Amino acid sequence: xxxxxxxxxxxxxxxxxxxxxxxxxxxxxxxxxxxxxxxxxxxxxxx
Numbered sequence: 567x568x569x570x571x572x573x574x575x576x577x578x579x580x581x582x583x584x585x586x587x588x589x590x591x592x593x594x595x596x597x598x599x600x601x602x603x604x605x606x607x608x609x610x611x612x613x
Contacts, residue, residue, distance in 0.1 A: 583591075588602070595605040 591602050591605060595602045598605065600608070
């Protein structure tokens with residue numbers, strides 16, 4: 567279950583990813599109506 571944003575604190579971190587992967591993430595996020603950040607957070611919650 568993905569908690570609502572107000573239920574947890576956020577931190578900011580930096581990752582290095584290949585340019586091609588970032589392009590693919592941007593495309594997928596756009597198709598889903600999300601930001602790249604939101605797409606990654608959703609994927610990480612599923613781990």
